[in-house]
Amino acid sequence: MLLRIDPDSSAPLYDQIAGSVRRETAAGRLVPGDRLPSAREVAAALDVNLHTVLKAYQLLRDEGLVEMRRGRGAIVSARADALAELRAEAAALAGRARALGVGPDALAALLKAADDS
Amino acid sequence: MLLRIDPDSSAPLYDQIAGSVRRETAAGRLVPGDRLPSAREVAAALDVNLHTVLKAYQLLRDEGLVEMRRGRGAIVSARADALAELRAEAAALAGRARALGVGPDALAALLKAADDS
């Protein structure tokens, strides 16, 4: 199986699955045009609910990393490369935040607040 | 009252209160060393529970924006300026994400995932 989860992690399952896909694209093992394994396949392989996998996939669709259609599955978007850069910038920001003693949760709250103001 | 909330907003009250404080510091109306109004004052003025205000204050403490001590209240930290810069960088990142069609929620998820990987 291409994707993996850690049953002992406290992070939501769909976040773990989505993160797994992100890592695969970042590592170049998934490139634009590739098809992700079907949600039912992943659900059976990881022994989780179909809905949980689909939620992960929809998360990735909201990010623009994949495109989904019935009967065809989830395909890695052409924008995957631009998103990889965005992800790198996010990681850099997270690093600077940590240097200031600001944890990930606090930074996430701070980032959401950046929209309102 | 220095701080304000919007009863019609769907955002959590403590987020609104915390955001209100952030704006005051960003605008220079609150500078390092200043004391925030006491939680009980704010709770009475905004007609909100004391705990809700304290949760907002603790959120700001986790960010490092204020320092809190019993009997003394919440004081704007000396690191407020450095945090303002971090906040500006976060806003810039949010703007770039929006240009890619990535919403704030998706970006926040992406940012949290940056820690795990």
Place this chain on the structure above:
DNA sequence: CGGGTGTTATAGTTCATCTATAACAACTGC
């Protein structure tokens, strides 16, 4: 048509949020 895909509906459980009350511990000023 037949087997695949994501999508939607529904329901039960869990978790976050807000409220309320009360008691506690540290600091300030008299």
Place this chain on the structure above:
DNA sequence: GCAGTTGTTATAGATGAACTATAACACCCG
């Protein structure tokens, strides 16, 4: 020391969102 302030902690309840699970649905391809 004492009284009044402050944040801190504990407990409990009500409401709503989020998460999980099951099942049926709608679309695509060969």
